[in-house]
Amino acid sequence: MEKSLKEYLAAEPGTMDCPVRSVLDRIGDKWATLVLLVLDDVDALRFNEVHKAIGGISQKMLTVTLKTLEADGLVSRTMYPQIPPRVEYALTPRGRSLLPHIHGLVEWSKEHMREILASRAAYVA
Template sequence: MHQEKTYNCPVEYTLSIIGGKWKTVILWHLSNNEVLRYGELKRLVNGITHKTLSNQLKELEADGLINRKEYYQIPPKVEYSLTEKGKGLMPILKAPCEWGSKNM
């Protein structure tokens, strides 16, 4: 998704991928759970709307950070998990988590 834009530095690129209120929270929950279904994510990400969660998941998938696996059954079932690229972000997300735990 962000491939077509030119970035002046790696930090700018990284923040364009994980920036915003919800993406880091979604990634964090996926890192703590091997696989989550849409409804589970919706419950875990406090205050997010259906539309926003759906859009954020699409962007994270387009950026190669999460996998989306759809099962063709009734009722439909979709599972989300981190890709290797997404797992590579976890050390970056660990620092704000530790800081938040100390200062919350």
């Protein structure tokens, strides 16, 4: 029998018993969603191209983020044996299947950001 959302959310943190937490932990960090969006409109990008497209991310954090997304099967890494070595990153079919949901969140954010900022200001005041 399928678990209810309440049962998933009540699962022990850090376990795979809650797919919602598990996925949000991965894509909800500061950079993962931006990396997925950068890779959305291209076949593949090299590391430096991804780095340049996302302002403010360090090379180390980009490396960690790409490895995490690769481990989850959302991004593929292809290394070409040439001098100098060439490595390209691309979305996998699983990564592409996540994009409509991310785009929905982007649209919702654009639509509601003004009100959210006003609420934050009112809360602080």
